[in-house]
Amino acid sequence: MISIDEEYRVLLSAILNGGSDKEDRTGTGTKSVFGRSIQHDMRLGFPLLTTKFISFKCAKAEIRWILNGRTDIKFLNDHGVKYWDADYKRSKRIDGTLGKIYGYQWRNFNGVDQIKELIQTIKSNPSSRRMLVSAWNPGDFSDIALPPCHDSFQIYINEGKMDLLWRQRSVDVFLGLPYDIAMYGLLLEMLAAETEYKPGKLIGQLGDCHLYNNHLEQAKIQLFRVPKALPKVNIKEGLKLRYGANNFVYVPLDKDIELIGYEPHPKIKAELSVG
Secondary structure, eight states, rough: OHHHHHHHHHHHHHHHOEEEOOOTSSSEEEEEEEEEEEEEEEGGGOOOOOOOOHHHHHHHHHHHHTTTHHHHHHHHHHHHHOOHHHHHHHHHHSSBOSSOOOOHHHHHHBBHHHHHHHHHHHHTTOOOOOOEEEEOOOGGGGBBBSSSSSEEEEEETTEEEEEEEEEEEEEEEEHHHHHHHHHHHHHHHHHHHTSEEEEEEEEEEEEEEEGGGGGGHHHHHHHHHOOOOOOOESSSOOSEEEEEOOEEOOOOOGGGEEEEEOOOOOOOOOOOOOO
């Protein structure tokens, strides 16, 4: 079994050694490949890259922000997440939100709470091929700071294991992808925590995979670092339905999620490209 660190290094190498030069909306320029897949067996550990420091605190805050249906920049800033600030400023919004972005779509897609329906389906019909959540809603693009990069995910259950596959149209491989991997790994752990299923495979289906030109040297540094042992995650309370007059989704609190044994290589500084 190949760990997520190795899968990630293969992708870095493919872009550095075979990527095509491509312009982008930020004006920075990229090296890009299209149509790649990565996967991780959760038995190997939690998929938080070890070849550079990744802030689990930020990844945890962002997935909780999304699952709670929030779109405000304040929650992110209060939890130390700053990488959405540039998109908020660029959008020239003045309402303190990023518009009808991920959390809004997951919890209120044309009036449908997709997370509630997903959990209900996992419990009532785990063989379903319709356990899919989408954030891609073109009708709302006029009220959104940035169309979703990771646009959907699907759950698959078989032989007592739960797999999660997410699809991503645009992949900032150096800065963004490590956090996307961690967020969806955490989502899989949270969904499995309150069921009889074990976390299985985490799979990413990736569209435009790119390294910005101002990240190339940093990527080379990371490529030649030796991966370390992956950490573990302890979920004290999972993502679940609470029953009552109005059934609602319980999203784990910060204290419900504990990271154990993370000892990565040092962080590698790189500038966020925005446009």
